Amino acid sequence: xxxxxxxxxxxxxxxxxxxxxxxxxxxxxxxxxxxxxxxxxxxxxxxxxxxxxxxxxxxxxxxxxxxxxxxxxxxxxxxxxxxxxxxxxxxxxxxxxxxxxxxxxxxxxxxxxxxxxxxxxxxxxxxxxxxxxxxxxxxxxxxxxxxxxxxxxxxxxxxxxxxxxxxxxxxxxxxxxxxxxxxxxxxxxxxxxxxxxxxxxxxxxxxxxxxxxxxxxxxxxxxxxxxxxxxxxxxxxxxxxxxxxxxxxxxxxxxxxxxxxxxxxxxxxxxxxxxxxxxxxxxxxxxxxxxxxxxxxxxxxxxxxxxxxxxxxxxxxxxxxxxxxxxxxxxxxxxxxxxxxxxxxxxxxxxxxxxxxxxxxxxxxxxxxxxxxxxxxxxxxxxxxxxxxxxxxxxxxxxxxxxxxxxxxxxxxxxxxxxxxx
Amino acid sequence: xxxxxxxxxxxxxxxxxxxxxxxxxxxxxxxxxxxxxxxxxxxxxxxxxxxxxxxxxxxxxxxxxxxxxxxxxxxxxxxxxxxxxxxxxxxxxxxxxxxxxxxxxxxxxxxxxxxxxxxxxxxxxxxxxxxxxxxxxxxxxxxxxxxxxxxxxxxxxxxxxxxxxxxxxxxxxxxxxxxxxxxxxxxxxxxxxxxxxxxxxxxxxxxxxxxxxxxxxxxxxxxxxxxxxxxxxxxxxxxxxxxxxxxxxxxxxxxxxxxxxxxxxxxxxxxxxxxxxxxxxxxxxxxxxxxxxxxxxxxxxxxxxxxxxxxxxxxxxxxxxxxxxxxxxxxxxxxxxxxxxxxxxxxxxxxxxxxxxxxxxxxxxxxxxxxxxxxxxxxxxxxxxxxxxxxxxxxxxxxxxxxxxxxxxxxxxxxxxxxxxx
Numbered sequence: 001x002x003x004x005x006x007x008x009x010x011x012x013x014x015x016x017x018x019x020x021x022x023x024x025x026x027x028x029x030x031x032x033x034x035x036x037x038x039x040x041x042x043x044x045x046x047x048x049x050x051x052x053x054x055x056x057x058x059x060x061x062x063x064x065x066x067x068x069x070x071x072x073x074x075x076x077x078x079x080x081x082x083x084x085x086x087x088x089x090x091x092x093x094x095x096x097x098x099x100x101x102x103x104x105x106x107x108x109x110x111x112x113x114x115x116x117x118x119x120x121x122x123x124x125x126x127x128x129x130x131x132x133x134x135x136x137x138x139x140x141x142x143x144x145x146x147x148x149x150x151x152x153x154x155x156x157x158x159x160x161x162x163x164x165x166x167x168x169x170x171x172x173x174x175x176x177x178x179x180x181x182x183x184x185x186x187x188x189x190x191x192x193x194x195x196x197x198x199x200x201x202x203x204x205x206x207x208x209x210x211x212x213x214x215x216x217x218x219x220x221x222x223x224x225x226x227x228x229x230x231x232x233x234x235x236x237x238x239x240x241x242x243x244x245x246x247x248x249x250x251x252x253x254x255x256x257x258x259x260x261x262x263x264x265x266x267x268x269x270x271x272x273x274x275x276x277x278x279x280x281x282x283x284x285x286x287x288x289x290x291x292x293x294x295x296x297x298x299x300x301x302x303x304x305x306x307x308x309x310x311x312x313x314x315x316x317x318x319x320x321x322x323x324x325x326x327x328x329x330x331x332x333x334x335x336x337x338x339x340x341x342x343x344x345x346x347x348x349x350x351x352x353x354x355x356x357x358x359x360x361x362x363x364x365x366x367x368x369x370x371x372x373x374x375x376x377x378x379x380x381x382x383x384x385x386x387x388x389x390x391x392x393x394x395x396x397x398x399x400x401x402x403x404x405x406x407x408x409x410x411x412x413x414x415x416x417x418x419x420x421x422x
Numbered sequence: 423x424x425x426x427x428x429x430x431x432x433x434x435x436x437x438x439x440x441x442x443x444x445x446x447x448x449x450x451x452x453x454x455x456x457x458x459x460x461x462x463x464x465x466x467x468x469x470x471x472x473x474x475x476x477x478x479x480x481x482x483x484x485x486x487x488x489x490x491x492x493x494x495x496x497x498x499x500x501x502x503x504x505x506x507x508x509x510x511x512x513x514x515x516x517x518x519x520x521x522x523x524x525x526x527x528x529x530x531x532x533x534x535x536x537x538x539x540x541x542x543x544x545x546x547x548x549x550x551x552x553x554x555x556x557x558x559x560x561x562x563x564x565x566x567x568x569x570x571x572x573x574x575x576x577x578x579x580x581x582x583x584x585x586x587x588x589x590x591x592x593x594x595x596x597x598x599x600x601x602x603x604x605x606x607x608x609x610x611x612x613x614x615x616x617x618x619x620x621x622x623x624x625x626x627x628x629x630x631x632x633x634x635x636x637x638x639x640x641x642x643x644x645x646x647x648x649x650x651x652x653x654x655x656x657x658x659x660x661x662x663x664x665x666x667x668x669x670x671x672x673x674x675x676x677x678x679x680x681x682x683x684x685x686x687x688x689x690x691x692x693x694x695x696x697x698x699x700x701x702x703x704x705x706x707x708x709x710x711x712x713x714x715x716x717x718x719x720x721x722x723x724x725x726x727x728x729x730x731x732x733x734x735x736x737x738x739x740x741x742x743x744x745x746x747x748x749x750x751x752x753x754x755x756x757x758x759x760x761x762x763x764x765x766x767x768x769x770x771x772x773x774x775x776x777x778x779x780x781x782x783x784x785x786x787x788x789x790x791x792x793x794x795x796x797x798x799x800x801x802x803x804x805x806x807x808x809x810x811x812x813x814x815x816x817x818x819x820x821x822x823x824x825x826x827x828x829x830x831x832x833x834x835x836x837x838x839x840x841x842x843x844x
Contacts, residue, residue: 067489067514068516086518086519086521086522088518088778089516089518092489094490094511094541096508096510096511096583097508099508100508100582100583100585114541117539117540117541118539119516119536119539119778119779120780121543121816156778157774157778157779157780158778159778160522160774160775160776160777160778161518161522161777161778161779162778163522167843172831176819176823177816177819179828180819180822180823180826180828181780181815181816181819183826183827183828184770184771184774184775184780184815184822184826185774185775185778185780186771186774186775188843189828189829190829190832190839190842190843191828191829191830191831191832192831192832192833192834193831193832193833193834194833194834198834199834201834202834202835202836202839205836206836206839209836348606349606349608352579352582352606352607352608353582353606353607353608354582355582355583356510356541356578356579356580356581356582356583356584356607357541357579357583358542358579358603358606358607392816393603393606394543394599394603394814394816394817395816397598397599397602397603400602400606401598401602404602404605404606405605406601406602406605406611406613407611407612407613408613409594409613409614409615410612410613410614410615411614411615411616412614412615412616412620412621412623412624413624414624414627414628414631417612417624417628420612421589421610421612
């Protein structure tokens, strides 16, 4: 395993328990290792994934749980008493029926899973909560990450809530909004003179130096990524324990898409939903579309790109789960597509105007790709469809600032109002 | 009644039904009128309040409802099928146990009701959803409001979601953040050359001119205000169907505080919680503290002030429910207090640091007053206490911008990191 076991006191005594998780399995060669702070296979360097031995579980068991992701604790690599510990309690965000948007797009049944309702207003609260729970059990003392924004907010907030130290590293040229909303939580905050790739590399080096630091998206990534399954669980439960026909998911590292699909599969295997086919679609911005590009060209590998898009939360040029996204999309009969920054902004405004949901740029990417895939016939307008809004427009205000026009001020009189109102 | 009945087609036919609501009663003289678009008593000009004939209701009935305010539809003036209509689905926000903050303040059991998780990130989504539901039944065609920010966001989003027109009016000098986050929803957006009082006066005049416009906080205010009861309902349910000993609530118009108390009373009368005493405390910023001032001086009336505080969402100099706040607070053995802007900022940072909750300035006011009332012995540190965070720090970033220090950037090397990290 590529990690030192001395970082993991629980593992030393041989009693590390993370709910129903049984070990880590390599996604490439199938080699299995015990639970611990490992993230790459010691046989082939492939990424590790959490495996489980699930108990019999009923819908009622889940419905009796708290109204957050811990209702699915039995399906996550976390201690079973996690709901009683100080976490940010993310999840169970609203799934709203989007008849207004559906009508504009000529669709029959469309839903929006709106993850901007999470504690720091992005889906990152889910994955960080699971990473923190697992990391604490493994004896880590510090929660850390490299980030361009949403993850920084989520890590700093979750650590403050749990009363442990955080170390968050971001590129120094980040927008002031995202810097303030991280620094306010009072952890160690490091701005780095470089781009996200530089920060990410530094984080990987530091993970090797500081044995008791859990970098959520580096050395505890297998646990972290499992958090995104809860998006799939919630969608199914909120639809009345049913799977949709189609789902459109934004693709950054690609883990969210892959884990939603895994969530659907687990629910089916557990008999919590009826088995049926579903199609998974991935959405990227054209300024950072390595997975979309690979899909279009029929490749099995993803060629890294240098990102240049306003959708900064999706701007990962070398997505770790890119090949797995291609697998899922091809297996289910879906697709990956991308849209321009202009279409992203236009789609953010369409979503706000038609549904009252102000999503971040990533939400605009998803709606834009939804339109594109409908237009070229790859998405069925008559099939029940769910789209993910993974973050909040409040954090990416600059994207719409130039296109939303604000009228000139009027004097506070009925006459001026009526003239304005015409 | 001060309102024209010809604005209300449903009322003309005599069949207006809003769930279990039975009529409107004057809070001053007790005069009762039928349900309709009325807000002031035709006998004494006192404010009207919704009355009900509640059915027998069990905890299980409520728990079987949706995970939003409509689980309490039977206790609100809304159609009973409201959950199946296109609303923003606000509410059921997290109630988190705040052990970290409690420890810092020497308290035993403290909870935060965090309403920043609502669709547009403030408690206004609750009141607007109820106002819109009632207004639609009364035949109004447009949802409107004067606002300084949070209400504007909530009205514009709720109207977009429901597919009806909105007219939102704000002072022209509002921060760009709040302007963009309203204008993006695509309703009619009016900026007014004047302060909030000017905008408010214009709204009252327009409510008389446009018969089919529902100004949520003017001509449908009795329904709107009922939405805040859901904060009280949720707190009790989330505590396991129990009432807290003490609650601290920010005071703008004062309606939120009064309605939380009403919510506790209704739950007790319905037998949904065991009867017990509770104390209600109000929190204001010293730059706009007319209710705190009246409380300190033992007055029954509230003398209007000209607001000057960074807590803009609480900056109502002539609070409509001020006298009722005094009633509730004195009846329950609570108090009203106020804190300076510097204490507001310090308390916002304390809340973020100790709990991972980044509240807006109003949240800072509430935490600041909590500290103050503990320090002077008016609040019992050993009694179970709930505080309300009514909005989101993302919308009031300027308040913390000057006090949160961001370190200088480092080069992306382990050496520079270790030197920085020291």
